[in-house]
Amino acid sequence: MKKVLMGNHALSYGAKLSRVQVIAAYPITPQTQVVELLSEMCADGGLDAQFVKVESEHSALAASIGASAVGARTFTATSAQGLALMHEMIHWAVGARTPVVLGNINRAMAPPWSIWTDQNDSLSERDTGIMQVYCESNQEVQDTVIQAYKVAEKVLLPCMVVLDAFYLSHTYEPVDIPEQKLVDKYLPPFNPPYKLDPKDVHAFGGLTDAKWYYELRYKIESAMNRAREEWKKADGEFGKIFGRRYGVVENYRCEDADIILVTSGTITGTARITVDMLRSEGKKVGVLKIRVFRPFPVDEVRDKLKGAKKVACIDRNISFGHEGVFFEEVKSALYNSSHRPPIWGYIAGLGGRDVTPETIKEMVKRTEESDTPEDLVWIGLKR
Amino acid sequence: MPNAKKIIWKGVDDMPEMAVSLASMRINKTASWRNLRPIIDYNKCKPCGICWKFCPEPSILLKEDGTPVIDYDYCKGCGICAEECPRNAITMHREER
Numbered sequence: 001m002k003k004v005l006m007g008n009h010a011l012s013y014g015a016k017l018s019r020v021q022v023i024a025a026y027p028i029t030p031q032t033q034v035v036e037l038l039s040e041m042c043a044d045g046g047l048d049a050q051f052v053k054v055e056s057e058h059s060a061l062a063a064s065i066g067a068s069a070v071g072a073r074t075f076t077a078t079s080a081q082g083l084a085l086m087h088e089m090i091h092w093a094v095g096a097r098t099p100v101v102l103g104n105i106n107r108a109m110a111p112p113w114s115i116w117t118d119q120n121d122s123l124s125e126r127d128t129g130i131m132q133v134y135c136e137s138n139q140e141v142q143d144t145v146i147q148a149y150k151v152a153e154k155v156l157l158p159c160m161v162v163l164d165a166f167y168l169s170h171t172y173e174p175v176d177i178p179e180q181k182l183v184d185k186y187l188p189p190f191n192p193p194y195k196l197d198p199k200d201v202h203a204f205g206g207l208t209d210a211k212w213y214y215e216l217r218y219k220i221e222s223a224m225n226r227a228r229e230e231w232k233k234a235d236g237e238f239g240k241i242f243g244r245r246y247g248v249v250e251n252y253r254c255e256d257a258d259i260i261l262v263t264s265g266t267i268t269g270t271a272r273i274t275v276d277m278l279r280s281e282g283k284k285v286g287v288l289k290i291r292v293f294r295p296f297p298v299d300e301v302r303d304k305l306k307g308a309k310k311v312a313c314i315d316r317n318i319s320f321g322h323e324g325v326f327f328e329e330v331k332s333a334l335y336n337s338s339h340r341p342p343i344w345g346y347i348a349g350l351g352g353r354d355v356t357p358e359t360i361k362e363m364v365k366r367t368e369e370s371d372t373p374e375d376l377v378w379i380g381l382k383r
Numbered sequence: 384m385p386n387a388k389k390i391i392w393k394g395v396d397d398m399p400e401m402a403v404s405l406a407s408m409r410i411n412k413t414a415s416w417r418n419l420r421p422i423i424d425y426n427k428c429k430p431c432g433i434c435w436k437f438c439p440e441p442s443i444l445l446k447e448d449g450t451p452v453i454d455y456d457y458c459k460g461c462g463i464c465a466e467e468c469p470r471n472a473i474t475m476h477r478e479e480r
């Protein structure tokens with residue numbers, strides 16, 4: 001069944017189709033409609049889940065971890081300051097190995113207050129061990145929630161499904177909502193190896209000294225590494241059942257491209273159109289969209305960029321004191337690779353500023369005309 | 384007693400994914416770092432149950448007649464029982480190991 005949905009409601013439908021059993025959330029613009037619709041679904045009886053109202057995002061994720069620890073499939077969603085308040089509990093969800101799925105609507109961090117998109121909120125959680133997937137369309141948002149449970153429950157790590165504020169969250173697009181029985185076929189019930197159960201008593205998260213802490217960290221990294229394959233498998237299987245697949249990265253007209261643009265989120269669509277415009281002028285340009293950010297798709301990035309003469313990375317974020325985060329990640333993936341094209345790092349679209357085809361053309365032009373790669377270029381800065 | 388068996392693993396390949404004890408807390412004793420040991424003077428104690436109520440662990444168990452007994456396998460030596468006892472029947476003593 002096709003419905004015209006806003007990105008936020010695509011997240012809600014993804015959670016409903018995944019038959020989540022517990023939802024714990026606190027409202028924040030631009031996330032609010034995600035949990036509003038889920039609470040309506042619970043109240044109407046369309047979704048058989050416990051909706052837990054909490055007093056903060058920290059509690060939202062804490063409640064989610066508790067629910068996941070007893071073996072319930074659990075969902076929460078937030079944005080910006082809310083995600084920052086969850087930070088401690090994100091570490092906990094990872095260490096406790098509770099596969100909570102968290103919808104994060106990218107919203108710029110305050111101050112100054114902003115409700116518009118950029119990626120600094122989610123990328124600040126880069127090193128916690130939560131998986132991160134950046135979506136480009138409302139269809140992808142809904143489908144990614146379902147895939148996220150598939151992978152998260154397999155490797156026992158939480159997963160963040162990320163979408164741009166307003167460009168997706170409040171934008172309506174047609175979304176194909178699959179039949180429940182097909183989703184049930186794809187996603188079996190959650191059954192973790194250890195759970196909080198009075199009939200089978202275990203202690204969780206207790207004091208662990210230096211004798212075993214190191215090994216537990218290794219286990220998290222091993223799970224992340226397994227997730228690399230699991231994302232490909234989950235996406236492939238999804239494609240067979242539902243006819244849609246997204247890849248961990250997606251390349252567009254990269255095969256013979258001299259310059260490849262690296263993108264994430266909704267900027268990707270604009271970049272594709274820009275590439276078509278530039279191709280019609282005879283310029284060989286392509287787009288590599290990074291969808292799964294954690295675990296980082298090192299092999300795919302190396303493979304897709306190996307033919308490029310130059311790479312231009314667009315970051316809707318900045319790691320202050322260094323560079324754009326995707327730029328850093330792409331560079332670090334390539335450093336030990338045999339083919340290392342020069343890379344330009346462009347900061348754009350912070351705080352929801354529009355990134356238009358003209359913005360991207362300016363990046364391509366700058367990349368084309370220079371022979372010395374630049375780490376940090378601010379595009380469209382008012383002087 | 385549930386899971387009353389101590390299980391020890393060798394390394395990353397046979398240990399559980401998360402920090403989970405394979406046995407219950409009856410086996411995982413947690414008092415090794417106690418510095419001060421509460422001792423009850425049963426000549427002063429008129430079993431009122433206040434120490435039992437205040438113990439945060441809980442590491443004070445009550446016998447059938449209400450007499451409190453400290454469970455030194457779990458007591459961390461916080462001293463709340465000694466502070467709360469209305470008859471000053473509990474005193475804290477340096478732990479000797």
